[in-house]
Amino acid sequence: MDKLRVGIIGTGGISASHIDGYQQCKNVEIVSGCDIDAEKLDAVCKKNNIPEQYTDHRELLVKSDVDAVSICTSHESHAEIAINALKAGKHVLSEKPMAITSMQAQQMLDVSKETGKLLMLGFVRRFGDDAELILDCKERGMFGDIYYAKASYLRRYGFPGGWFGNKARSGGGPLIDLGVHCIDLCRYLMGNPKPISVSGTTSYKLGKPVLKDTYVGDAPNEKRKADIFDVEDMATLYVRYDNGAVFYLDTSFCLNIKGPTGRIELFGDKAGAKIEPEVEFYTTMADRMVDIIPVKKAQFDFRGCFRREIKHFVDCVTLGIPCRNPAEDGLMVTKIIEAGYKSAETGREIIF
Ligand SMILES: NC(=O)c1ccc[n+]([C@@H]2O[C@H](COP(=O)([O-])OP(=O)(O)OC[C@H]3O[C@@H](n4cnc5c(N)ncnc54)[C@H](O)[C@@H]3O)[C@@H](O)[C@H]2O)c1
Incomplete structure (x- = not known):
């Protein structure tokens, strides 16, 4: 692929670190943003020249031509968004914690295996x-x-x-x-x-x-x-x-x-x-x-850790290297x- 096309789901506090991390990678283009708060979404997208805006992650997954998404939303939504994204054929970097129950985390891991798409956890430390x-x-x-x-x-x-x-x-x-x-x-x-x-x-x-x-x-x-x-x-x-x-x-x-x-x-x-x-x-x-x-x-x-984490996610997807933060560890x-x-x-x- 020419450039990895990425969507940011959740444009609150931590999304700035994900956006900064992707912006450091020459082989990445941030194509779309999504947040249920349209005002916040608009401000973040305008500030970072992100062309497409969606207020529903399912719409982003259907309409936006992205290879991967970062999930930067509140904890209860990680599982649903990750599962929908994996099923839509996207690679996923999800913020911590993986999910709020182990049943959700197990489902996320299962869907990642079924779809063959990467599910990496944001264990930035x-x-x-x-x-x-x-x-x-x-x-x-x-x-x-x-x-x-x-x-x-x-x-x-x-x-x-x-x-x-x-x-x-x-x-x-x-x-x-x-x-x-x-x-x-x-x-x-x-x-x-x-x-x-x-x-x-x-x-x-x-x-x-x-x-x-x-x-x-x-x-x-x-x-x-x-x-x-x-x-x-x-x-x-x-x-x-x-x-x-x-x-x-x-x-x-x-x-x-x-x-x-x-x-x-x-x-x-x-x-x-x-x-x-x-x-x-x-x-x-x-x-x-x-x-x-x-x-x-x-x-x-x-900042340095986020940059290295995002670069690792990009390298995993584009070069196929083994993931250091696999979903199995998130589940445990x-x-x-x-x-x-x-x-x-x-x-x-x-x-x-
Ligand atoms: N790795 C770290 O060091 C670190 C630091 C801070 C936060 N985090 C994690 O990042 C995630 C977000 O935290 P934050 O501080 O940015 O919170 P935040 O409240 O600032 O931002 C979350 C955003 O997600 C949006 N959102 C919620 N549900 C959504 C949905 N279903 N679809 C689209 N958008 C939705 C909210 O409107 C909000 O703008 C959490 O999982 C948090 O634990 C990680």
């Missing part, structure tokens, strides 16, 4: 310099056996606003929205082990408090007042994997903590590492404890999150 360095070190045996990983993704007053607080549309709060990144990244770095059991808790203590001061990235108070908020404001998760490794996560939209804070750590029997906020290694040398700090910082960089992460919520609800560990 896999494309960080930090992830690349850790994987490189792991492959060279630096960590030995990685038997524990833990992640904290804690916002102090960081409810993103709008539909993110409406469980029917988001599937849940910080566990599905923020935790999804940590669950996937740690599992990926550990070599994608299979979960054997999951325990989770959810807290509904702070809700979406209206404060006089909010920090950058937080939703404005007016938006926070208006919306339904029936998701957890904080969650914990504990996963046992079949290789004996365990993973612990705590994540919040709202928590009385000095923060926000983000920390991801991996522990092996030869060395451990902190991945976030920047990579450091902890090991022993000559019978002494040593800390190793790479001279070139390895950190998650939002969806199962872990679902089990976390079920465990929180029942007060019991969920066995796979």
Whole structure:
């Protein structure tokens, strides 16, 4: 094909990162945009010279001559849009989380297999310099056996606003929205082990408090007042994997903590590492404890990661290279999150 023709479905916040990513690829043309909000759609399409506009994704799939679509909509719509797009013969890059139930995620995977079209998940953290360095070190045996990983993704007053607080549309709060990144990244770095059991808790203590001061990235108070908020404001998760490794996560939209804070750590029997906020290694040398700090910082960089993720999607479709973020991994992460919520609800560990 001359140029890969792409459509963007959902023209809200994150679509800018997808559009930027495609714009960096010389072999891509963004042909169409779609959003149920016509005003938002028009503004994004005009700003980016996207010629075709649709307010219904099904119309885009019929009328717009695209090879692939990015799905950048709210969580509840990912499955329906992905399935329709795959059936229409399009390759799909879907934002995280894959879906709000594992049944939907399974259907997405099945349709991708039936149609032979690529379904790639937007696990953007896999494309960080930090992830690349850790994987490189792991492959060279630096960590030995990685038997524990833990992640904290804690916002102090960081409810993103709008539909993110409406469980029917988001599937849940910080566990599905923020935790999804940590669950996937740690599992990926550990070599994608299979979960054997999951325990989770959810807290509904702070809700979406209206404060006089909010920090950058937080939703404005007016938006926070208006919306339904029936998701957890904080969650914990504990996963046992079949290789004996365990993973612990705590994540919040709202928590009385000095923060926000983000920390991801991996522990092996030869060395451990902190991945976030920047990579450091902890090991022993000559019978002494040593800390190793790479001279070139390895950190998650939002724009760079999106560009690498989109380029990878384009390369998968145009060159047929194997996909680093396959739908199988999205399904497994969806199962872990679902089990976390079920465990929180029942007060019991969920066995796979
Ligand atoms: N990878 C990341 O780091 C990252 C960061 C932010 C958001 N996201 C994900 O991106 C997705 C979108 O998040 P956002 O922050 O851009 O939200 P947003 O609310 O800003 O944008 C979503 C857009 O989708 C539109 N929409 C909803 N249902 C639709 C449908 N059926 N058809 C067409 N348009 C529809 C809405 O009108 C809205 O404009 C979510 O899945 C979110 O989790 C990922």
